[in-house]
Amino acid sequence: MSTDARAAPPVVPPTAASDDLAVLAKGGRTNIGGFALRLVARLPFLFVAGRLYGPDAVGRFALALVVVELAALIATLGLKRGLAQALANTERPHPHVVWDGMAVAMLASTIAGAVLIALPRVMYPHGDISLIERLLPCIIVASAWSDVALSALAFRHNIKASVTARAVVEPWTISIAALGFYFVSARDGLVLAYMLSMVAAMVASLIPLIRSYGLPRGWTPQVARVATLARRNAPLAGADAIEWATRNVDRFILGLLFPPAIVGIYYMAQQVASLPQKLKTSFDPILGPVIATSLARDDKAAIADQVRQVGFWIMALQACLALMGSIPGEAVMGLVGKQFVAGTAALAFLLWAEVFASTGAVCESALVYIARHRNLMISIGVLVLQIVLSFTLVAVMRSIDWDNSILSRLGHRDSVQGVSVAIALLVALSVGSVIKSNFLARLLKARVAGWRWSLLGTAAVTILVGTAFTSLPKNYEWVELSVGEPAILVTYLFVLWKWAFRPEDRALFKKLPGAGAAAPAV
Helix, strand or coil: CCCCHHHHHCCCCCCCHHHHHHHHHHHHHHHHHHHHHHHHHHHHHHHHHHHHHHHCCCHHHHHHHHHHHHHHHHCCHHHHHHHHHHHHCCCHHHHHHHHHHHHHHHHHHHHHHHHHHHHHHHHCCCCCCCCHHHHHHHHHHHHHHHHHHHEEEEHHCHHHHHHHHHHHHHHHHHHHHHHHHHHHCCHHHHHHHHHHHHHHHHHHHHHHHHHHHHHCCCCCCCHHHHHHHHCCCCHHHHHHHHHHHHHHHHHHHHHHHHCCCHHHHHHHHHHHHCCCCCCCHHHHHHHHHHHHHHCCCCCCHHHHHHHHHHHHHHHHHHHHHHHHHHHCCCHHHHHHCCHHHHHHHHHHHHHHHHHHHHHHHHHHHHHHHCHHHHHHHHHHHHHHHHHHHHHHHHHHHHHCCCCCCCCCCCCCCHHHHHCCEEEEEEEHHHHHHHHHHHHHHEEEEECCCCCCCCHHHHHHHHHHHHHHHHHHHHHHHHHHHHHHHHHHHHHHHHHHHHCCCCCCCCHHHCCCCCCHHCCCCC
């Protein structure tokens, strides 16, 4: 085993290898329920933002979020992963350790917020900056505190708190607030709604935290100890930051090269495409402990089985969502607003990028413990490849004689050129998946990729059904959505269940004996 495995978090009490599937299936069902809630709650925000605020306002908001969310991620200082290790390796009362982490996050958030308030052009490179926009970084502390609190609750296997805060409170708050604040300030409404949603998510995280851990009575801060832990876990935090950057640097590049309206159109496509990505994170709270348990008994074959099984589940479900989003893509983007139909091509590339990225993302769940430094180097290489490809493809597109090119028939010059960053993301994530899966397979001496050829056949049948609906006249787009989407879903799931799923695959959708005992409490 690599020496990098020293970073592995304390493990849950070992279960027999035969119980791992039951644990993964039960935890996956719980968190996929949270994903479904997030999906339902996020759609109203996209509708409100697109229909009321328009591409320019959405693009301006999207660019600011890139900077603020990165600052919030950095402000956690790796405690999203490292806090569990601190709690398990201390004799101090757990509430004291948790509030040490909160204090560190508060300090880092204050510094990050002060820098961004002093340098608002980092967030808003275009146009004048209002007072509310300048104060947006004040919300960094709410995001960081929510992350640390949910990490502490996850240590005690309270997954329900994360589902409530992230999949119910946060998205529904921003959806309702965006509608209400539009009538107060059409310019600042999105910023105000986002700030309110972050505060609501923080409150929804702190309440169960205090119920679980209590107040830190007699607490004497030992911030230096937690800060040392955060530095030691920098490679793990770096992996999170790189993964986040890979999904958001495309938006930043667009902001440098194109006007805000193009960023706004791309952001809407990105938000729809990000929903399949949440499927992977739905398994994180349970996949990590199961892998750690297998590491404790040095069972490489079990780790390979776990990664391969979860990888197949995620890829199969993501492919379903990709087909539902890309086949009737114009109708899907048209729901947000007619101006956003120009983002249909970007939506298709982004959706399939998530499918191709799923294997690498699941493999990373094991690599961050087995080979954390080398995994970080691979992730950095993938990010660099994405950035270089993005600028290169945009430059190539701009060198084309647009007026005499067939590309001019596809839409506005900027909209079509902006798709370049989505293509770069798809290529980079695909390369990263191949490298990480092969690397992990060599370490474990077993196959880890979840890909099966049966998925290709399932997709082909589904595409035939979906194409029948997209062939209807344009004024029948409502049929594509109301009838076509359910038909695509039912066809895909039927073929998948009947011919692609094996008995162990069906465990995700039904209870197995013993699953309840090993699953996390919710």
